[in-house]
Amino acid sequence: MDLGIKGKVALVTAASKGLGRACAEELAREGCRVAICSRTLAEVERAAQEISETAHTEVMPFQADVSQPAAVAALLEGVRKKLGDPDILVGNAGGPPPTTFASAKLEQFEQAFQLTLMSAVRLIHGCVPAMQARKWGRIVLITSVAVKMPYPNLLLSNVFRSGVTAYMKTLATELATHGITLNAVLPGIIKTDRVTQVAGDRAKREGIGQQQAEQDLIRPVPMQRLGQPRELAALVAFLASERASFITGTNTPIDGGIYPGLL
Numbered sequence: 001m002d003l004g005i006k007g008k009v010a011l012v013t014a015a016s017k018g019l020g021r022a023c024a025e026e027l028a029r030e031g032c033r034v035a036i037c038s039r040t041l042a043e044v045e046r047a048a049q050e051i052s053e054t055a056h057t058e059v060m061p062f063q064a065d066v067s068q069p070a071a072v073a074a075l076l077e078g079v080r081k082k083l084g085d086p087d088i089l090v091g092n093a094g095g096p097p098p099t100t101f102a103s104a105k106l107e108q109f110e111q112a113f114q115l116t117l118m119s120a121v122r123l124i125h126g127c128v129p130a131m132q133a134r135k136w137g138r139i140v141l142i143t144s145v146a147v148k149m150p151y152p153n154l155l156l157s158n159v160f161r162s163g164v165t166a167y168m169k170t171l172a173t174e175l176a177t178h179g180i181t182l183n184a185v186l187p188g189i190i191k192t193d194r195v196t197q198v199a200g201d202r203a204k205r206e207g208i209g210q211q212q213a214e215q216d217l218i219r220p221v222p223m224q225r226l227g228q229p230r231e232l233a234a235l236v237a238f239l240a241s242e243r244a245s246f247i248t249g250t251n252t253p254i255d256g257g258i259y260p261g262l263l
Contacts, residue, residue: 004242006031022229188255
């Protein structure tokens with residue numbers, strides 16, 4: 001299937017590894033000119049080189065901590081200078097640490113607010129004007145199936161990813177007449193460092209082994225396995241494509257069937 005996005009400029013944040021990198025790889029294979037960022041320069045430069053060599057397309061690395069307003073502004077300016085204004089934005093950020101009411105410190109709420117919610121707001125705010133001028137744009141946010149079924153011990157993530165969802169849904173309606181779509185994908189238990197972190201936190205709290213904690217995460221998944229980053233990336237690429245031009249304001253779980261609800 002030709003997704004109709006060859007030559008488009010795509011910005012994927014938090015893309016030196018995990019879900020972000022998988023999305024960058026998929027968009028690069030579709031012929032996009034891709035910008036990726038990470039907090040660690042060496043890691044994002046290595047990822048950009050590897051993706052470029054595999055996909056035979058242009059991939060530009062940028063160092064940016066998307067929880068910092070100045071860093072987001074500098075990232076967007078750098079992308080414009082090197083590649084042009086993004087046609088496609090894939091908003092991704094590492095999740096806040098596992099917390100409960102008892103363990104979460106008040107200052108962590110501000111940190112999670114900046115990382116999870118305001119990073120998405122600032123990135124969208126910076127990309128939308130050029131998309132409006134072109135009458136074409138695709139924004140895909142990576143949130144979590146936790147916005148439909150909050151996970152225990154992920155208090156901060158549950159709170160602020162839900163805020164991202166409300167922002168996306170509201171803005172999707174406002175921008176629909178401009179040819180811009182906004183959608184979110186909701187990963188469940190995907191094989192990433194984040195899953196390892198969550199399992200490790202559980203292992204520590206419950207006094208069990210890491211392997212046992214990871215198996216316990218998989219148990220409620222009907223498919224009885226971890227998802228793979230490339231599976232999520234394929235969905236993101238479709239939502240970012242010309243083919244998905246009548247899809248906006250959606251929250252699509254990619255979770256192996258773990259979400260039990262009807263809607």
